[in-house]
Amino acid sequence: MTDQVVDIRALKPDLSPERISRRYAAERRFRLYGLVAIAVAIFMLALLMVVIVSKGYSAFVQTHILVEVTFDREVIDPDDTNDPEVISQANFRGIARGAIRKMFPEVTSRRDRRQLYRIFSSEIDFQLMRMARDDPSVIGTTRQVWLKAGADIDMLTKGFIDRDVPESNRRVNDKSLGWYDRLDEQQLVSRRFNTTFFTAADSREPEQAGILGALVGSFLTLAVTLVLVFPVGVSAAVYLEEFAPKNKWTDIIEVNINNLAAVPSIVFGLLGLAVFLNFFELPRSAPLVGGIVLALMTLPTIIIASRSAIMAVPPSIREAALGVGASHMQTVAHHVLPLALPGMLTGTIIGMARALGETAPLLMIGMVAFIVDIPGSITDASTVLPVQVFLWADAPERAFVERTSAATLVLLVFLVAMNLAAILLRKKFERRW
Amino acid sequence: MNTVILLIAILGLTAYGYQIGRRRALGTVNGERRRLHSLPEYHGAYVALWCLVPVVIIVFAWLIFETTIINGILVTSLPTEQQALPKSQLELLLNEIANIAAGTRQGADIDPYKIAAARQYSNLSLVSTGLQVVLVLIAGGVGLALAKRQISARFRSRHSVERMIRIMLVICSTIAILTTIGIVLSLMFEAMRFFAKVSALEFLFGLHWSPQTALRADQVGSTGAFGAVPIFTGTLLITMISMLVAVPVGLMSAIYMAEYATPKVRGIVKPLLEILAGVPTVVYGFFAALTVGPFIRDFGDSVGLSVASESALAAGLVMGIMIIPFVSSLSDDIINAVPQSLRDGAYAVGATRSETVKQVVIPAALPGIVGSILLAVSRAIGETMIVVMAAGLSANLTANPLEAVTTVTVQIVTLLVGDQEFDSAKTLAAFALGLVLFVVTLILNVIALTVVRKYREKYD
Numbered sequence: 001m002t003d004q005v006v007d008i009r010a011l012k013p014d015l016s017p018e019r020i021s022r023r024y025a026a027e028r029r030f031r032l033y034g035l036v037a038i039a040v041a042i043f044m045l046a047l048l049m050v051v052i053v054s055k056g057y058s059a060f061v062q063t064h065i066l067v068e069v070t071f072d073r074e075v076i077d078p079d080d081t082n083d084p085e086v087i088s089q090a091n092f093r094g095i096a097r098g099a100i101r102k103m104f105p106e107v108t109s110r111r112d113r114r115q116l117y118r119i120f121s122s123e124i125d126f127q128l129m130r131m132a133r134d135d136p137s138v139i140g141t142t143r144q145v146w147l148k149a150g151a152d153i154d155m156l157t158k159g160f161i162d163r164d165v166p167e168s169n170r171r172v173n174d175k176s177l178g179w180y181d182r183l184d185e186q187q188l189v190s191r192r193f194n195t196t197f198f199t200a201a202d203s204r205e206p207e208q209a210g211i212l213g214a215l216v217g218s219f220l221t222l223a224v225t226l227v228l229v230f231p232v233g234v235s236a237a238v239y240l241e242e243f244a245p246k247n248k249w250t251d252i253i254e255v256n257i258n259n260l261a262a263v264p265s266i267v268f269g270l271l272g273l274a275v276f277l278n279f280f281e282l283p284r285s286a287p288l289v290g291g292i293v294l295a296l297m298t299l300p301t302i303i304i305a306s307r308s309a310i311m312a313v314p315p316s317i318r319e320a321a322l323g324v325g326a327s328h329m330q331t332v333a334h335h336v337l338p339l340a341l342p343g344m345l346t347g348t349i350i351g352m353a354r355a356l357g358e359t360a361p362l363l364m365i366g367m368v369a370f371i372v373d374i375p376g377s378i379t380d381a382s383t384v385l386p387v388q389v390f391l392w393a394d395a396p397e398r399a400f401v402e403r404t405s406a407a408t409l410v411l412l413v414f415l416v417a418m419n420l421a422a423i424l425l426r427k428k429f430e431r432r433w
Numbered sequence: 434m435n436t437v438i439l440l441i442a443i444l445g446l447t448a449y450g451y452q453i454g455r456r457r458a459l460g461t462v463n464g465e466r467r468r469l470h471s472l473p474e475y476h477g478a479y480v481a482l483w484c485l486v487p488v489v490i491i492v493f494a495w496l497i498f499e500t501t502i503i504n505g506i507l508v509t510s511l512p513t514e515q516q517a518l519p520k521s522q523l524e525l526l527l528n529e530i531a532n533i534a535a536g537t538r539q540g541a542d543i544d545p546y547k548i549a550a551a552r553q554y555s556n557l558s559l560v561s562t563g564l565q566v567v568l569v570l571i572a573g574g575v576g577l578a579l580a581k582r583q584i585s586a587r588f589r590s591r592h593s594v595e596r597m598i599r600i601m602l603v604i605c606s607t608i609a610i611l612t613t614i615g616i617v618l619s620l621m622f623e624a625m626r627f628f629a630k631v632s633a634l635e636f637l638f639g640l641h642w643s644p645q646t647a648l649r650a651d652q653v654g655s656t657g658a659f660g661a662v663p664i665f666t667g668t669l670l671i672t673m674i675s676m677l678v679a680v681p682v683g684l685m686s687a688i689y690m691a692e693y694a695t696p697k698v699r700g701i702v703k704p705l706l707e708i709l710a711g712v713p714t715v716v717y718g719f720f721a722a723l724t725v726g727p728f729i730r731d732f733g734d735s736v737g738l739s740v741a742s743e744s745a746l747a748a749g750l751v752m753g754i755m756i757i758p759f760v761s762s763l764s765d766d767i768i769n770a771v772p773q774s775l776r777d778g779a780y781a782v783g784a785t786r787s788e789t790v791k792q793v794v795i796p797a798a799l800p801g802i803v804g805s806i807l808l809a810v811s812r813a814i815g816e817t818m819i820v821v822m823a824a825g826l827s828a829n830l831t832a833n834p835l836e837a838v839t840t841v842t843v844q845i846v847t848l849l850v851g852d853q854e855f856d857s858a859k860t861l862a863a864f865a866l867g868l869v870l871f872v873v874t875l876i877l878n879v880i881a882l883t884v885v886r887k888y889r890e891k892y893d
Contacts, residue, residue: 030787034689264815274619357713
């Protein structure tokens with residue numbers, strides 16, 4: 001390092017035991033710092049997971065209350081047609097409310113009754129209607145039906161509402177509490193698997209909100225992304241790695257791809273807004289635009305991964321193919337690409353996983369709208385899973401907190417599955433030359 | 434439905450072209466394949482490509498221009514008072530007409546002119562679809578016929594097909610460039626429109642940010658203030674906090690993994706850190722807003738400090754956790770690239786491991802480590818969801834991490850989410866902020882990538 005000439009004999013190294021033990025102590029401290037750093041990182045990961053799981057698992061069950069419901073033929077289907085059209089028009093709200101009143105005959109005033117109905121979800125009319133429509137044989141009979149409870153009662157059974165809080169600050173007042181306790185004593189309250197969460201789209205009412213709409217939206221968006229990005233990414237990688245001459249132009253492309261991979265994702269959202277929505281006037285909030293934006297965002301990642309997969313194919317393979325008279329294009333198509341394909345697929349799956357978790361650019365192109373329908377095509381307005389998490393995280397009701405965590409869990413399950421698939425793929429096809 | 438039919442038609446036409454080309458090639462030599470210059474499959478592919486390319490061009494042209502042209506025709510046929518509507522309301526009207534035509538909006542209360550327009554809309558759509566199908570068939574047929582005529586025993590179809598594929602590959606590799614150009618142009622264009630309304634000097638050096646322009650001219654506070662300095666300082670504050678978390682933790686874990694850890698420990702810890710990098714940012718945001726923010730506030734309350742519930746500290750801490758794996762994995766690579774001979778030299782003169790790391794490895798790896806930290810800074814500046822969910826909205830000019838600050842990305846999101854008219858200064862300000870964000874991260878990335886590349890070359 002230095003040009004100075006030092007006479008080693010003149011140096012008198014301090015070889016005292018104190019200094020050596022000091023140095024060893026420093027060594028141990030340094031090592032400890034490293035361990036602490038790793039422990040901090042892993043603790044944070046564990047904390048994150050524990051928080052999400054502990055807040056989220058309760059959303060997979062939903063409180064139901066056992067009610068004796070009389071499916072009165074006179075009310076539902078007086079002409080005995082069993083026609084689904086007729087049945088779905090019937091007054092199931094009346095039937096449901098009649099059944100609830102029968103359980104609490106002493107509740108008579110209008111106000112109290114309205115409060116009583118609110119113990120249940122407003123969806124129970126549809127629940128009964130679907131029952132009668134799908135199986136007309138229940139009409140005319142009296143059945144024990146598990147009806148879905150309202151969000152506040154659901155929170156109460158899960159222990160998120162504190163009974164010691166003064167009544168005015170509590171979402172469930174004393175009267176409802178009394179009714180609930182009576183039901184509980186008769187063992188009419190039960191927590192059952194929350195199918196709504198997986199079969200419904202978004203809703204303002206927590207107990208009716210589900211993630212299916214967002215899941216379908218995510219699926220459509222990723223399908224668009226995959227269709228666009230895989231062929232383009234692989235082609236670009238093949239060109240840059242196999243055919244491109246080494247000149248200024250390819251240098252520019254190379255630097256550009258590396259930079260693009262580090263551009264903040266929200267900038268891609270601005271691009272999508274300015275170019276695809278305002279200039280090309282593509283539909284807002286649609287998986288089509290979301291897919292294009294995410295494709296542009298993941299393109300650099302996939303090009304880089306595909307290039308390293310192509311680079312890993314040994315030159316001897318190419319030389320052998322060229323040697324027996326294959327053209328350059330044939331060499332690439334018949335020999336290099338099949339050998340590089342597992343690596344490319346691994347890179348693509350990892351890119352897709354990143355796209356699945358991406359939120360910010362989709363906010364820019366309007367995929368944050370409140371959408372209650374399940375999207376049917378790539379031009380329908382829709383939302384995606386991470387944006388659903390964002391939307392629910394903003395909602396004030398306590399019941400949405402657990403749904404946010406549960407949606408996060410679903411998202412994480414998908415991400416883990418995709419990454420696992422990538423790892424397995426790599427393991428299975430990994431080849432050392 | 435139409436799309437599916439069109440797709441099947443195109444695929445059928447292409448497959449037919451392939452068969453024709455192949456058969457004709459074989460036919461010209463009476464089935465003696467070796468007399469052909471190219472394999473018959475190449476002749477087939479040649480005809481199929483000539484069929485496919487013009488068809489794809491037409492389909493894309495339709496995708497891009499169809500709505501614009503139909504809407505243009507539709508607007509001219511509307512009553513004059515509707516034609517004079519501002520652009521945003523006109524769009525709503527056109528949307529409604531499309532809904533009426535699709536039958537999703539029904540009722541007796543629809544204006545008659547809208548019903549007429551809806552009828553015209555469905556007619557136009559029908560004509561457009563028909564025209565598209567006819568054009569596709571003609572273009573495909575013409576391409577097919579022209580290509581078919583060229584096929585002969587000596588025709589070099591392999592060369593032509595390979596040239597076409599090569600052109601396609603070149604086009605694919607320029608898409609990345611086009612994306613960059615698109616980003617730069619769209620940001621520049623909208624930012625220019627913003628700077629026509631608000632001076633660039635005020636934007637870059639003004640100390641007051643309140644973009645809420647009034648809806649009516651006579652409202653109080655109708656002039657928004659667009660001084661972005663509080664936003665920049667807020668971004669800087671949160672980035673600094675996150676770096677204070679991420680750099681020590683990330684760097685120390687990288688050093689431990691590269692210098693001390695056994696392969697077994699490495700095999701467990703490295704994937705765990707990668708999980709940390711794979712968690713979606715919206716999940717971190719939720720974690721920050723739900724757990725870390727309230728925890729810090731309650732902790733502050735218990736020691737007598739007043740902490741905003743959306744404090745810069747909470748957002749910065751969680752962002753730091755998110756950044757740890759970026760710092761650690763990049764630094765890990767870089768430390769591993771330091772030649773073993775340097776370490777061996779240090780050990781030979783009696784240095785302990787930590788002395789070797791501190792006095793030999795780190796100085797040797799410093800440029801690369803600085804590069805990886807710069808990349809991490811650029812990622813922290815551009816990170817959106819954590820700050821949107823956990824940081825504040827009000828632009829406070831403060832350096833106190835316990836107060837709420839706002840960042841560039843938060844402002845972009847709040848300015849653009851929701852329905853706005855697209856030429857107000859408020860909306861355009863988001864693009865000016867986006868331009869600043871893009872330029873700053875680009876500079877950081879270029880420096881970092883150059884430094885890292887130079888560093889790699891040094892030890893290769």
